Amino acid sequence: MNALRRHRALTRIWASAPGWKGWFTSVNHTDLGRMFLTVAVFFFLVGGILAMLIRAQLATPRSAFMGPETYNQVFTMHGTIMMFLFAIPFFEGLAVYLLPKLLGTRDLAFPRLTAYGFWCYVFGGSMMIFALLAGIAPDSGWFMYPPLSSTIGAPGINSDFWLIGITFVEISAISAAVEITVTILRYRAPGMSLAKMPIFAWYALVTAVMILTGFPPLILGSILLELERAFGMPFFQVAQGGDALLWQHLFWMFGHPEVYIIFLPAAGAISTILPVMARTTLMGYGWVVAAAVSLAVLSFGLWVHHMFTTGIPHMGLAFFSAASTLVAVPTAVQIFAWIGTLWRGRPGLHLPMMWLLAFFATFVIGGLTGVMVAVVPFDWQAHDTYFIVAHLHYVLIGGFVFPMLAALYYWMPHFVGRKTYFKLGGVAFWLIVPGFHGTFLLLHWAGLLGMRRRIDSYGPGQGWEIINLIASVSGFVMAIGFALVLIDVIINAVTAIRGSRDPWRAGTLEWAMPTPPAAYNFASLPHVDSRDPLYADRELPVRLARGEGYLGDPARGRRETLTVDIATGAPRTIVVFPGNTALPVLMSAVTGLFFLGMLVKDYWLVPISALGVIGCALAWVWSLGRRAPEGPLDAGRGAVLPVASEVADPPGWWGSLFLLLADGTFLGSLLFGYAFLWTIAPNWPPPAYAEPGPAALALVLAGAALTAVGGRLGALAGVAAALAGTVAVGLAALAVLAQVPDPAAHAYDATVWVLVGYALLHQVVALIMMALVAARRWAGHSAVTRRGAARVARLWSDYAALVALLAAAAVGLPGVLA
Amino acid sequence: MTTLVALAGCEESLSAVHPAGPAAATIATLWWVLLAGATAIFLFVAGLLAWAWRRPPGEVAERPFVIGLGLAFPLTVLAALLAYGLVVGERLLPRGGADVVVVRAEARQWAWSFGYDDAPGRVTEDELHIPAGRPVDVALTSADVVHGFWVPRLAGKLDAVPGHVNVLRLEADAPGRYGGLGSEFNGVGYVGHRFTVIAHDATGWQAFLAGEGE
Amino acid sequence: MSTILRLSLPLTLWLASFSAVYGLHGLLCSSRWTGPDGRWPLIAAALLALALQGALLALIATRRWPEPEPTLHRTSLILAVAAFVGTGWTLMPVAFVSHCL
Structure with a gap:
């Protein structure tokens, strides 16, 4: 069988359905990754428009553009959308698209779960957009502190949209995290031991486990607050034995790890892109892995630093001040390992590298102001002022958006299979980066001059006017830059100049396939002996296309890939994936009815849709079973392996294990709340x-x-x-x-x-x-x-x-x- | 720095960097130290980064970067900073003393009520009276949602949480009027949730306690 | 899975002990606490946490809990040292900072 025949046979097996039907029945990670990224970018635009409304309102003193009722919805939704509907889903989309390709496998561990998570995200996000358009969006801040967000301060449906809509969206975070974890641990190319994994996979693994342990406190808090709002169960009402501070603990137990859940994938992209841009390999691989793991765990011990002004005794604050300073150390290890990598190599100034320089300039400032607010007395002044607004935008835009723009320009040739030839990206760079610093640098000072966050207007005479005017004008410059990036991407996606397969001459496996990628990723799976397989063997892509790897023979006519031993990467089983199906979108629609019933308080809908979800889940699981065993099968390259469903630890067992990790964290948070x-x-x-x-x-x-x-x-x-x-x-x-x-x-x-x-x-x-x-x-x-x-x-x-x-x-x- | 201060314009009634009391002054000093240190570190990192494009080719060892710059450098700086922050934090705590004046603040949407231990029964709305030059403990609580109490020129902020009483130490160096702000978002009236602190000299304070000037 | 545990256990133990000491501090300073006043329980808890970290570090450093892969052995060791130092660093306030003010 020649390469073209193999390609056709594999495409028949793996391709999504043609036309519009494919959108709803696809379970393919390349399709769903692109869909995730597209929808996340859509929400970024919505959040960005809200940001522009905020800057329009604050451009001049005593603005009458929006009243406080509208303004409160606008800033609440800006934060909510950027955090929950842009940053996290964008990481999920990138990981869904890239991971199987980086790891040398054909799909994620649970393809239908990818689709289910995606549709939960779309439906939950739609609820939020509906609330925004209908003018009944949440208005208590993205942090939703009760009693303000509870029935006392927000009797309308606004808060319910947040609590129910975001919980619905979090299903997608949890399901993506489960399958990213299982995929990285078990679904790798044979021979890829943990120490030979591409560095991005380490970061994604750490991030996924953080999502599994970071999101449950938020989900618990949302459920408790919704129970309080809907049924009067007084978890946060002090008169009946509740406490408003319980919410703050649960929220920040999620909220602080969240910051690192956003930063770590970006750091993973930097650690992948930067060595390629410098024509060398990453300095201190083991150290960087250790830094990522330390950052992840330490970030769970920082939550009280968002609560330095709530009246906790000084020793309690001191613990968290100490932990907050300590977390700067693994960050420094990474920063200096990256700078060392640049010293060691011969760095150029391609667009992705330009964005990485913008990252350094911005994120270092954000990190330094972060250390400042870790010092308790300084935070007593800076807390809830524009100093914090400026700090968090330096961290989130500098530490996530700029690296993601680097990633966008680095992987765009892969996404679309075309050469990046239009030069709009450079113009956009010079609008966005100065625009960003113009917007936020002076806002630090406005905060110290007493400008509180979340005020809908301000009077003249405090020295804030000129700062705010500069911020607003720069903000619009930055927005024009982002619009240019969007135009640039669209032009690059539709123009017809085919690019080379590996434009950056990188070493990782995602470049060992034709681009845009085929539905099956690899015609046969590689055997990996080094961290940069393409540096070790430049002919690898051709040999894989010729079917010289594992599972190169499509004769069994079904979607197959391999699982490996966690530590050594020795091949263990053959996995048979399910085909295209509309079950995920159906099940997420029924799940949506469950949440909708609670939102509009039509409680009869809740048990019915719960039964519907169970029914879908049973149909889902049932379709996997087989009556008779197949026994060991030929996997190519002389390997004979059992089928995954016939061993004691099938992928579903590993998925359950990590889902139970999240579930156990949920229970732990509940017990913590009770003890609190x-x-x-x-x-x-x-x-x-x-x-x-x-x-x-x-x-x-x-x-x-x-x-x-x-x-x-x-x-x-x-x-x-x-x-x-x-x-x-x-x-x-x-x-x-x-x-x-x-x-x-x-x-x-x-x-x-x-x-x-x-x-x-x-x-x-x-x-x-x-x-x-x-x-x-x-x-x-x-x-x-x-x-x-x-x-x-x-x-x-x-x-x-x-x-x-x-x-x-x-x-x-x-x-x-x- | 001078340009920044010039930008501040003529009014600094809400400025944390124009302190008018010992607590705010201590924190303002802390800020200038932090700013100087952060600027130096930023320039150092930027220089290292720029040198990557300038340096002559040659071997680069891992240890100076990872262990020297990545571990030893931040650990040293942060240990000093943490100690400084904790010492300052200890100094600002509301410890007992013969001279301490106790006042009570209750926040609600969107107003403040202040009571005085030295003048039982006396309540002022949106105006907090204190003696200048004496430490004042403000005992904070809330009647509805979570609020924040902040007089930027006198001290840092502290929240007023329903069901809890939090105590903030502040002091004004000289008699005068100081702007106060509700500093925790609390709904549609947030921007107007403000109050004034009026610091009296010794005779003015006695007059206030005696109920004069009502 | 053993490799993953070796990498994650020391810092997870840090998180558990850090949260436990913070919780104990909350209890000792709360109105529910009717026992004797003082910081000794906190210091004892912090020392216990440090001792556990020391033991874990020794297990990994002496290869009594061996990791065959050299890069990952070094990474586990770095993480165990980080957890040990982190425990001392973050629980240091039990000795120096006023505990219920």
Whole structure:
């Protein structure tokens, strides 16, 4: 079979459906990556227009352009859109597009999940855009502090759009994070050990794990606040045992890691692009990996530095001040490793390098002002002023947008398969960078002169007028620059000058394929022996196209790729991917109905759509099963490997493991919130604690044991045990809830309801999974092909058992202590 | 620096860098130190970066960059800075003392009420009276949402949180009027959520406590 | 997975101990606390955290928890040292800063 024939055969197998149908049924990562990036850019434009409205309002004193009702919506939505609908999805889109190509595989671990996440993002984002157009957008700030954002300060539907819309969008972040994690750990080219991974993959891995542990506190906070708004469960109302500061803790436990979730992918792009621009390799690979990991973990210990003015004792602030200064160290390691790389090489001044220089100039200033506000007394003055506005834009635009523009111009030849020949990009550079500094540099000073954030107008005579005028004019210059970038990209995408395959002479695998990339990425999968496979073997692309790698024979007529051992990269299994399907878009639409029902308070829609989601999920999982085992198959290059669904740890098991990491963080955040209220909230203890008593405790113990044992029994006995366990836990739950019948009475009662609900939900999830395994047995699936599913079910039933015990302990403990 | 100060114009009634009390003065000094250090570091990094295009070709070792510049340099600077910040922070805390005046502030949307331990029952709206030259502890709380209390020329800011009482130490060097701001976003009336601090000399303060001038 | 754990465990332990000491500090300064006043529990907790980090660092440095791949061994070692130094750096306030003011 020659290269062209192989290309045609593989394209038949992998291609998305033609025409408009392809948009909705594609599960291909190249398509979905481009769709993610396009939609994220759309939201960047919307957020940018809002920014221009803000600058128009503030250009002169006593502006009457917008009233505070409108202005508050505008700045709230500017922050919300840029953070949740642009920055994070843009990273997801870039990772979805690039990772399989960098790693030398054919798709992400769970192609349908990519599509599901994408559509949740589109539908959730549409909710926010609708609210904006209808003039009922959130108006309590992107940080949504209650009581202002709760029914006291915001009785309308505005806050509900934020809480429900953003939670819906976060499904896409969590699902992307799960599959990025599993993909990097298991879906690599054979031979690519962890130490030979491209540096971007390390950054993406770290970022994905951060999303899994950083977003759950926000999701929890949003759920609690929505429960307070919808049902009066008083988590944040001080009179009934809640505390406004609980939200601030949960929000910033998410919000600070979020900053690094945005920066780390950019740092990954810099570490990839900069050595190529300097015609050398990255200095200190191991150090840079260590810096990325340190940055990630340290960033979870900084959250209180957003709360230096909330009245926390000085020692508490000192811990976080110390941690906030420390986090500058891994950042410095990376900055100086990059500068060292430039010294070592022969750097040119191509457009991507220009953007990297803009990054250095901007991000270093943002980092230095960041160290300033880490010093507690200085923050007492700077907090909530334009100093912070300026600082965070230096960090986010300097540390994310500029590197992403470098990435855009670096990978554009790959995205479109054409030579970048039009010179508009250079003009745009010279508008955006001076425009940016003109906008934000002097705003630091305005903040020190007393200009608060979020004011909708200001009077003359404070020395702020000239600064604001300069900022507004520069802001519009910057906006024109971004418009030019957009025009440049469109022109480059449609002009017909074919480019060379590897315009930068880079070493990573994404350049080992024809561009624009084919649906299957690699005609055969490479065997990797070095960190820069293309530097080691310039002929690699041709040899892969000739089918000299793994899985070069499309004879089995289905979408196949390989998984490898995590550490060594030795090939382990052959994965068979599902084909094109509309199930993801359908399931996300039904998920959308679930959120819509809560938003408009038509609660009958909620259980119906929940059942619909379960139905879709069952159809989703069912279609993967096989009755008879295939046994080991030929994978090319002499490798004979089993199919992934017939081993003990299929991809779904790894996906479940990391989803449970997020789920466990959610539970941990809930327990933290409970302990926080118990310790700090003024109106505690509640009138009465629930005291489950020996009978209920025995029921929980029995139920948890049955659930856990059920996961270890055969299919039919297992589901029976799990059913009995669920009934036992359910009875105990009823007994407890009968003692605290009104969740609106006190924050304690409300917390008990949430804990009990969480435990019951997991019992039901475990039960459904065991039922699925039993149904497969009943449908005649063999023990071998059932094994993976049974192991997944066991993981979830173990977790459900653990949750039941923890919830019982948490509910009963305060009563015992008192 | 001089141009920046000139930009500030004639009015500095809300400026944190034109302090009128010991707490604000200490923080203003801290700021100028931070600015000088940050400028020096920025120029140093920019110089290193520019040198990459100028230096003659040759081997570059990893250790000076990663360990010298990446680890040793920031750790030294940050340790000094952290110590400085914590010492300053300790000095600004509301410690007890015979001379301390206690006032109470309650924020609501969009006004401030102030009460005085030395004149029980006395409440002023949107005007806080204090004696000049004496440390004042402001005990802050809120009647509805989270607010912030900030008198930029006298001290840093502190939030007023429903159900909690936070204490901020401030002091005015000289009698006069000082602009105060609600500094935590609190809804449509945020921009107008302001108050004035009136610092009296000793006789003026006694007169205020005695209820004169109402 | 062992490699991933070796890379992530020291700093995760830092995060856990850092949060625990912060939580303990919150409890000791709260109105719920009726026990004796003083910073000794905080100092004890910080020393315990430092000791655990030291033990973990020793395990990795002496290759009793071995990483066969040289680059990753060095990276694990850097991270274990970072976690040890970070624990001392961030918990230092227990000894010097006034604890409930």
